[in-house]
Amino acid sequence: MRRTCLFSGTGDALVGWVQILVRLSLKLSLVILDEVLSLLSSLHPLPAASFTISLRTVDNITVMIKLRPGVSPSCQIRVKNVIRSELKIKPGENVTFAFSCSTPEKYFVMEIQKNIDCVSGPCPFGDVHLYPLGLPRLNRTFIWDVKASTKAGLELKFSTPWLKQIEPGETCPDFVSYNINSCIDMATVNIGTFCRNGSVSRVKLLGGVIMSLHLPWDSPLTTSGFSIANRASIKRLCIIESILKGESSITLMSPNYPLGFPEDELMTWQFVIPSNMRASVFFHNYSLSNCERKEERVEYYLPGSLSNPEVFKLSDSQPANIAGSFNLSLQGCDQDAQNPGILRLLFQVVVQHPQVDESKYLPAPSLLLLTDAWAEHRKEEKYWGFLELWTLLEFEEVGCQATLRPVLPPWVPPAIVTARRMAMLKFAICDGV
Incomplete structure (x- = not known):
């Protein structure tokens, strides 16, 4: 039976109804077309760009591509018509692969690890490069695992704009971050996580180091931003150097923060400050462990002091109006085995111009x-x-x-x-x- 729909109203109303029907028809056609294209794509996928990663044996680099945690395997890796959800390329291998989707960065992450043995052979000191080239655009982590003797020290020197330490759980504005771990024997200590654009210029470590650089898939960085050098033993866990120019401030944390500083360890922060500036130290968060022997403390080497090192408890008010560069060291103790507690410290250094005119103060000869x-x-x-x-x-x-x-x-x-x-x-x- 044929039905006829009658439109009543003015001519403008009739035109409006016609426009609505045309839009609905176009929208329905687009939905159907999209479904047809999706079906054809699943039956006959479009050719995806292929990648070839060639690793030399001498470089001792391993590349791992795996699914992001919590992501469904809607995209896969194809290697010689074999479908897989992850791919591991070992030193000396040459592998060509492709992804089954056009947006693999939504599904996969990549780790590039280079093992460096400075114990049994010479170390490749100097600028650290991001190798291999031609990697797919995925969220990627470069890892440098450096084995070194505790009789020597390693120095990580960062190019400008240097680094800024962040608290655990914080995110860097550009999602580019560095993580530094110290390795002594079988123990690993987290020195800290850092963003770019700060004042931390160098980190010296005793023994080996695991250095990680995390890059988002769309990062334009092509260099690591640091170099590795060999130094004499520093006789402590680490030394962190910060260069503060002009009025500024920096927040730093003890290793493993907010967990405990290693038992009976020693570390130092070095602050390079112009002599015409004044620095003040503020402890914002700290806790003490239960000591059996020795006493947890901080020690300062202050410019012009005849009684260096100046020793303070963590509960003391810390030095203020320091004229120029100085060192601050954190010393742990032998902890109670039954109830060790936690030694941790988060502090800030504020650098300002002198608040009074000191030019008229002429120091005497003695x-x-x-x-x-x-x-x-x-x-x-x-x-x-x-x-x-x-x-x-x-x-x-x-x-x-x-x-x-x-x-x-x-x-x-x-x-x-x-x-x-x-x-x-x-x-x-x-x-x-």
């Missing part, structure tokens, strides 16, 4: 105690000096009486001068204003 030696420098005017901890002091003489008044500027924590240190006060006398 440090004097507050004794009769003061009379040798008696003048009827104010004198200024600096503690070894860089706390500003004001000296004033009235007649034969000399008085000392500590002046704690607002950027110096008041607790930085303890009663014990005040009792052993040393100061530099200026020659006058």
Whole structure:
């Protein structure tokens, strides 16, 4: 039976109905066409781009392509008409393969590991290259596993813009990250995870290192951004060097953070700061382990101090207004075997211009105690000096009486001068204003 649909209304309304029907018809046609193309593609897949990876035996590199965790195997790898979900290419092999989909970066990741033996043979020191070339555009991790003796040190030197340490779980803005692990005997210690664009310029390690570089599939990077050099033994777990230029700040963490720093270990942070800048150290998060022997502490080598190293507890207020470059070391202890606890530290170094005009402070040839030696420098005017901890002091003489008044500027924590240190006060006398 034939049915006729009648449209009532004005001519404009009729035109509108016709336009709606045309759009529905076009949309339905596109859906049907898309389904037909998908069916034809599954029956006769379009030829995919092929890749050839050739690995030399001497380079000792292994390439592994595998499915991303939690992703369904909708895309596969074809090697000589054999379908597989992962591919491992060993040193000395030459393999040509292709993917069954046009977007393999959604399904696969790639690891490129190079093993370097510096114990039984010479090390390939110098710039580290991203090899092999011509890899498919996948999320990829380059791993350099360097075996080295504890009698020698390895130095990782980073090219500008250097590195910035991040906390576990954080992500780098460009998704490019470095991870550094120290390997001593069978123990592995996570030195930290770093992004680009920071102030960490070098990392020195005792023994071997596992260095990883994580790149997203669309990263334009073609160089590793670091080199490896041989150094004398550093006699500690690691040394991390940071170069701070101008007003800036840096946040750093102890190895394995937020887990525990290795028992009875020692490490050092070196800060290279212009002499006309001032640095302050702030401990934001720390915990202590239960020590059987020794005491957990931090040690500073401060510019101009005659009592280096300056020793502090982690619970102390840390040095402020430090003039120029300095070192900070973290020392662990022998822990209680039954209840070891955790030693960890997260801290910040803030670099600023001096908050007062220090150009008029002329240091004297020697440090004097507050004794009769003061009379040798008696003048009827104010004198200024600096503690070894860089706390500003004001000296004033009235007649034969000399008085000392500590002046704690607002950027110096008041607790930085303890009663014990005040009792052993040393100061530099200026020659006058």
